[in-house]
Amino acid sequence: MQNAPASLAGERVDLNPPPPRRRPWLRRPAIVATVLGALGVAFRLVLIVAGYPRADSDEATVGLGALHIATGRDFPIFFYGQHYMGTIESYLAAPLLAVGGPSTLLLRLPLIALYVGFLVAMYRLVAATYNAWFAVLVVGVLALGSDRVLKDQLIAHGGTMEVKPAAAVLLLLAYALATGWRRRRAAGFFLWGLVAGLILWEHLVVVPYVLVAAGVLVACAGRELAGRMGAWLLAGLVVGAGPLIGYNLHPAPGDDSLSIFLRQNDGPAVPLLQRLGGGTLMGVPLSSGMCGPGVCQPWQRAWAPVCLALLVASAVLAVRALRRSGGRPAEPAAHPERARQLVRLALALGALLSIVAYTRSPAAGLTPMESGRYLCCLPVSVPAILWPLWRLWEQGAGRVRVRVATGGAALALVVVAMAVTTTAVVTSAVADARADGRDQRHLVEALRAAGVRHLYAGYWTCNRVSFDTGESITCAVLDDTLRPGFDRYLPYRVAVAVDSRPAYVFVAGTVPDTRFRAYLRAQEGSDAPLRVVGRYRVYWPTTRVELP
Known part of the structure; x- marks a missing residue:
């Protein structure tokens, strides 16, 4: 009876075995992401308390708008001195300034809240449409930040920080409405329209991401949009863009939003190659955090073609997966895999469309270092940039896996080196600020x-x-x-x-x-x-x- 059960062999059987040991906390992606995000938030709080980045008159203009709102003196629709770019940051800061008076620190605190919202939205979006551990990697990358990236996140210039969480939320809402939001769907469609309207009022730089998020919604819930849900979405859009719509009812000649939008590309004729060079070789590394303060070395510019290739590869992977996922779903939540691939495609296309739109502007060729902020939405597409590398590592085997693992280690070292360099650069800049x-x-x-x-x-x-x-x-x-x-x-x-x-x-x-x-x-x-x-x-x- 060599094959007899342990009980027949006279051994004691524990009929109430202890529960399996819980996984160590380090293996729980949500907790790891929270820790990484908290470190990023703490780092930024320390910087603004220390007075970094340097304040300037554009930021003070946002502060003046907040002071006027807090005292009821004025309720500006646009950034003072121009007929475009909304004043969401002024309205967010107004209650703080009403209590604490004029303060650059108080003016920047709402930006920290927006950054927290950005991290939360990105983790939820990436965990739902890719996987949880990949979402941890994305949060870790977004917790870093070069001088240019941190300035976009911490200076209240208007239109650079708030567009990122809004774009992520639009994609997350589109995915939720496509796959699982069954109760109070009207509220979901209204909320999507509200966020889209608010952010279009704030800055037109987010238009590519609004378009791709709308594409996901149309592809997955087009039938609903043709009916009552479309009316709810339109109502939210009207409410969110209310200040913009109200202004355009009686604008001065040539100062309507459409004319202003069309004039964004006005200026001296700039050769295509110069615009492509400034918009991609400078703009992409700047917005990705690869360049130092005021300078972008040739080896740093080499990241631009790599980034573009990764975005194209990510789009190709999503299109192939879409073909395998089948046709148009008959009802919401019928095809979650299709919705996931559409969001992945949207993240890649949003970045590519933003780059194309930016390179059409003369500013991309004339002032690439100063104008790189117009690619401020690019961090939203970090998942699309990293996904081909993650997938290559995940599917590697044998010697290929060894080579990929070596490459991954090298990439990790580069990221660590960037973090150390960024900390050193920012620390030195704090003294100047x-x-x-x-x-x-x-x-x-x-x-x-x-x-x-x-x-x-x-x-x-x-x-x-x-x-x-x-x-x-x-x-x-x-x-x-x-x-x-x-x-x-x-x-x-x-x-x-x-x-x-x-x-x-x-x-x-x-x-x-x-x-x-x-x-x-x-x-x-x-x-x-x-x-x-x-x-x-x-x-x-x-x-x-x-x-x-």
């Missing part, structure tokens, strides 16, 4: 102590002073020729113009500073400086200076 913030505080203190109420300054100084002082000091812009410059909020220009003795503030050694000093010498025989404050030189002549 803090010095700039210190100079700004000292400038405001000096102006207040002297009793200055109105002043002239350069564009990148003006609105910072107005915001930091809560508009107790207002500023009008002078350009490099000492003529009236670009005042985003025109009431400031009027207020400064009627002051009989405004002050003048310039960064020492700049063109307007040199010209103003020379002009004062010619008119009064002296520089008449109030004081030198850090990098600023402050002038307060005894009478108003009539500039040329």
